[in-house]
Amino acid sequence: MFRKALLVAVSLLVMGQASADASLLRLATTTSTANSGLMDLLLPKFTAETSIEVHLIAVGTGKALRLGREGDVDIVLVHARAAEDAFVDAGYGTDRAEVMYNDFIIVGPETDPAGTAKSNTVAEVLQRIHASEKPFISRGDDSGTHKRELFLWQSANKSPDGSWYREVGQGMGKTLQIANEIDGYTMTDRGTWLAYESKLDIQLLFEGDPPLFNPYGIIAVNPERHPDVNYTGAIKLIKWMTSPAAQKMIGEFKIKGQQLFVPSVGNAS
Amino acid sequence: MDVLLTSTAEAFRLLFSGNPEIWEIVGISFRVSSMAILAAVPPALVIAFTLAYGSFPGRRFLISLFNTFLSVPAVVIGLTLFIILSRQGPMGDFKLLFTQTAMGLGQFFLCLPILVCMAHVSLQAADRAAWETARTLGANRLRAFFTVLYEIRFGLMAALLAGYGRIISEVGASMMLGGNIAHYTRNIPTAIALETSKGAFAEGIALGIVLLFLAFVLNSLLQYVQGKGSINP
């Protein structure tokens, strides 16, 4: 009896929700993107122009792509180039477009015991940390940032292991706080760094090497795989995000006076 | 220390300046949790009653099962429902994931075992003669059921408050099932998790204060209700 009642209740709720479908778009993105506040600026403008409401779900890159693969969201905005290509190649996503990029930076204790500040490339930075065996804090959560960090270790021909390399399995903010507490090095996206900088003692030590650039791709979930995703809405959002107006807003978005993202369209590097 | 002080001061300013975003989050928390517990009460009472007064094979097993559910971490319930509600899951066609309904469902299953177990304990502590007296006076099952519920109302209130306390402050399942969508499924605990991860400690503390205050009110009510219950069992 109870199960029946539950089913009826659920179906009633569902009917109420299903009707709003075409005007609702579910966007999965990474925590760092959502936390930067950029989407809070952009999405209301998109909604005003198209009357499509966007539900922003902030998770790690791995989770975001997974939600897209399962059809639980309509569109994803992530920064993990290799994983994005695999996602599209496997037929889960379609209509990928580059929206913008930001960059990663290396931060660590002011005293810089590994001497990273003298490096010319990020590979050299990692090699120095590796040689000094000073603590390095890794996200260790399969996020886009974590994936990029692992890729950079690989490019530097060093394998991060040993007690100095600590995987914490936490978000970027927590990871920064942990690095701060134990005087460790870590790699962070600039947005989170700007939000936390004033609360931390660790310093920005290295930036600007091209391998640290971090492109963001927006991908619609493939309607051939999940026929009931809001594909039209997704395409509208992709077009809008790459439109000159939105690209201008992205370029003008600042935290504490610093530009965070570089628009990709007409800026291709 | 400095961070704590300035953040707390800022938190109070946010709360009492009527910051609409914060109060919207508080509103969502209350709405979803209240719906969840209201939906959970009737089945919980029926189950507790069946467990207390019924005699059927597997009754003991069910009792220990519900007691086990008490200690199941919220994220496990969250993950299970996530898999069920996901588009590829058995209930995927309902499109419930990342809605308030999904969040409510998670909280429903979180508070159900608390309600069942505490109501069951109250029913066992209550004199079975209450049920029998009602029945022998000619009350039908439903009438006798409500009579007994009234007899154990203090125990039931305690169960309600304990259940509410658990779900209003729960973060794992709400985050997973609701998705922490702004203005929609962002409730107090998921907002605290988000604000903290953004380094916005003041907002986190402000919402923490609301929760703390709520916990205090719930606990005071619980103390009061349990005190009443012991005077007149």
Next chain:
Amino acid sequence: MIEDFRIGFRDISKSFGSNRVLEQTAISIASHDCIVITGNNGAGKTTLLRIIAGLEKPGHCEISLDDASPEPWRRLRKRLLKSVMYLHQQPYMFAGSLLRNIEYAARLNPALADRESSVQKAISWAGLDGLESQSAASLSGGQKQRVALTRARLCHPQILLLDEPTANLDSESRERTLQMLREFRDSGTAIVIVTHDPGVFSDLATSKLHLQDHRIKADDIWAADVVELDSVRQSKKR
């Protein structure tokens, strides 16, 4: 007044796990009866009453109403719950006032014409005037007994079952209870009393039964006086 009736309970068997309590025993109850049942502790007296009341599921039991063909207990359970009233050894008082307890019963009897005056009349009948607003839980044992009997009266039961009704009462309350029971019997209600103290009901009783070895026996022991009954008990103990 209660219309004349006769209910026969046959083939009553009941076990709790491997512990057999009643075995293929029978009892017949008619209007105006007052049956006193004795028996040792654990002989199954209470169980028997609860089966008759429809509260306890028997292993087996058949019931015939007014010489109709017997039907299983299960089918008549609802009827038993409606027409038979069982009084616990310690009557249960619902939360709230004495008045609420009595009104509760009155509300369950749709046949009551004027509920309010019926309730008032019943309260006076039991000598409980002035106690209406008192918390039922705070009443004395004798008063609780009278509240229970008042509730019963408002239900007009065909059969009234009492489990050790005088066990914890002083002599004045006991007299009062007896007087009230007599009025029940005179109005046609059949009364079945389970007791360790049969002497108290000797004036009221119309028949006396003894429960022993899982069966109800017609009462040869009764003829003997209480002293002898005690000696039977003593010998059992040994």
